[in-house]
Amino acid sequence: xxxxxxxxxxxxxxxxxxxxxxxxxxxxxxxxxxxxxxxxxxxxxxxxxxxxxxxxxxxxxxxxxxxxxxxxxxxxxxxxxxxxxxxxxxxxxxxxxxxxxxxxxxxxxxxxxxxxxxxxxxxxxxxxxxxxxxxxxxxxxxxxxxxxxxxxxxxxxxxxxxxxxxxxxxxxxxxxxxxxxxxxxxxxxxxxxxxxxxxxxxxxxxxxxxxxxxxxxxxxxxxxxxxxxxxxxxxxxxxxxx
Amino acid sequence: xxxxxxxxxxxxxxxxxxxxxxxxxxxxxxxxxxxxxxxxxxxxxxxxxxxxxxxxxxxxxxxxxxxxxxxxxxxxxxxxxxxxxxxxxxxxxxxxxxxxxxxxxxxxxxxxxxxxxxxxxxxxxxxxxxxxxxxxxxxxxxxxxxxxxxxxxxxxxxxxxxxxxxxxxxxxxxxxxxxxxxxxxxxxxxxxxxxxxxxxxxxxxxxxxxxxxxxxxxxxxxxxxxxxxxxxxxxxxxxxxxxxxxxxxxxxxxxxxxxxxxxxxxxxxxxxxxxx
Numbered sequence: 001x002x003x004x005x006x007x008x009x010x011x012x013x014x015x016x017x018x019x020x021x022x023x024x025x026x027x028x029x030x031x032x033x034x035x036x037x038x039x040x041x042x043x044x045x046x047x048x049x050x051x052x053x054x055x056x057x058x059x060x061x062x063x064x065x066x067x068x069x070x071x072x073x074x075x076x077x078x079x080x081x082x083x084x085x086x087x088x089x090x091x092x093x094x095x096x097x098x099x100x101x102x103x104x105x106x107x108x109x110x111x112x113x114x115x116x117x118x119x120x121x122x123x124x125x126x127x128x129x130x131x132x133x134x135x136x137x138x139x140x141x142x143x144x145x146x147x148x149x150x151x152x153x154x155x156x157x158x159x160x161x162x163x164x165x166x167x168x169x170x171x172x173x174x175x176x177x178x179x180x181x182x183x184x185x186x187x188x189x190x191x192x193x194x195x196x197x198x199x200x201x202x203x204x205x206x207x208x209x210x211x212x213x214x215x216x217x218x219x220x221x222x223x224x225x226x227x228x229x230x231x232x233x234x235x236x237x238x239x240x241x242x
Numbered sequence: 243x244x245x246x247x248x249x250x251x252x253x254x255x256x257x258x259x260x261x262x263x264x265x266x267x268x269x270x271x272x273x274x275x276x277x278x279x280x281x282x283x284x285x286x287x288x289x290x291x292x293x294x295x296x297x298x299x300x301x302x303x304x305x306x307x308x309x310x311x312x313x314x315x316x317x318x319x320x321x322x323x324x325x326x327x328x329x330x331x332x333x334x335x336x337x338x339x340x341x342x343x344x345x346x347x348x349x350x351x352x353x354x355x356x357x358x359x360x361x362x363x364x365x366x367x368x369x370x371x372x373x374x375x376x377x378x379x380x381x382x383x384x385x386x387x388x389x390x391x392x393x394x395x396x397x398x399x400x401x402x403x404x405x406x407x408x409x410x411x412x413x414x415x416x417x418x419x420x421x422x423x424x425x426x427x428x429x430x431x432x433x434x435x436x437x438x439x440x441x442x443x444x445x446x447x448x449x450x451x452x453x454x455x456x457x458x459x460x461x462x463x464x465x466x467x468x469x470x471x472x473x474x475x476x477x478x479x480x481x482x483x484x485x486x487x488x489x490x491x492x493x494x495x496x497x498x499x500x501x502x503x504x505x506x507x508x509x510x511x512x513x514x515x516x517x518x
Contacts, residue, residue, distance in 0.1 A: 086318070086319050087317055087319050087476065088319075092318070179302075196425065197278065197421025199424060199425060199428075199447065200445045200446070201445070
């Protein structure tokens with residue numbers, strides 16, 4: 001088999017020629033996963049901030065549950081969203097099944113715990129460091145949470161990127177709720193799965209290389225922004241005090 | 243400060259969502275639940291544009307195993323069902339989920355395996371003897387194990403061969419689609435039952451070939467059914483009917499006959515003749 005040597009050349013070719021509707025597929029992958037990441041960030045980070053500050057009975061259990069949800073199997077999330085959005089399900093009226101919106105919903109459910117759990121870890125570090133000062137300033141709980149989020153914003157980028165990485169790389173959930181329909185819900189991962197099932201391993205591998213390159217560029221862009229932001233904001237980095 | 247960030251987040255979300263709306267702009271479409279053999283073989287890529295050009299109706303295909311396709315249609319998640327297991331299709335209509343079942347086309351199943359044919363089934367007089375030979379020799383056999391049309395056919399062939407439920411080290415259920423099962427069979431040098439279309443368009447087959455073919459029992463009929471609007475009022479019955487009628491029309495049947503891979507015709511139209 002000569003799959004391996006040709007895959008790289010094929011990947012370059014795919015990108016240059018732009019065939020295989022590649023740009024449409026890449027575009028949809030990015031749109032769906034970025035939107036899911038934005039929503040997950042909007043829900044996950046405030047949740048993390050609240051958990052970092054609030055003290056209530058059962059908080060430990062809540063954190064444990066959150067951490068356990070890092071291991072949510074994409075197929076199960078896909079199945080759950082399918083059953084909800086199916087015409088036979090409670091939200092069937094909306095007609096969202098087999099649309100990009102359904103894929104956004106599935107990925108959001110999948111990665112919100114990731115953003116929240118990883119975000120919580122950096123926020124707890126900041127909280128340990130600043131709790132005294134924040135309390136001394138006489139801030140309310142809500143104000144303390146916002147301050148923490150604002151102070152830790154560059155460290156929190158890691159949590160957001162981890163969420164995006166999981167979203168853009170998962171195949172099980174979007175396959176079920178999107179249906180891998182050509183030109184409508186086909187994204188990078190489902191296209192890779194499809195080519196693998198056609199036995200076209202070289203093309204599948206080439207698409208995989210393109211996906212890795214995209215993930216790499218998004219991460220590189222994010223760390224660049226983070227670096228610039230850090231320098232201009234002069235944020236103090238906290239490492240490993242616990 | 244943070245309000246500012248949140249506003250920007252919300253704006254970004256709106257922008258991306260707006261992009262999604264544009265990507266989804268097609269107004270008129272139907273959803274067809276079908277099998278991997280029709281989609282992965284490239285048949286749909288060949289015939290659907292012809293239909294869309296003529297009618298302006300976009301056809302969105304969700305390609306899964308026959309069992310799952312029927313399940314989708316039974317939940318009302320498709321407008322048309324296009325699969326290959328006649329008994330299940332007839333049950334689907336009998337249970338009130340489908341309007342009417344029509345024959346569309348056929349091809350056949352074949353047994354593929356390593357070229358050296360380790361169990362020696364090449365000279366078998368029929369498929370039942372071939373299966374029995376595999377079972378006795380203990381040569382590995384990869385089964386779909388996923389309740390697909392091909393899997394249902396495979397089980398009924400085993401039953402006919404006098405082996406009610408094949409089991410043992412040699413019998414390996416992959417629980418996945420045709421292509422994935424062929425990849426697995428290839429990896430472990432196992433025999434597998436596959437439809438001819440998937441096999442002909444499959445690329446990863448070095449050292450593998452069709453070992454047994456030609457038994458009438460391996461006939462593979464495809465049927466098409468519009469999902470019943472009585473059961474599901476949201477079904478786009480007019481456009482679904484237009485598609486069903488076109489597939490069995492002279493034009494649709496000619497388009498199916500036209501489709502070849504490497505010079506070989508994959509599907510043979512056999513819809514009951516009617517005016518086009």
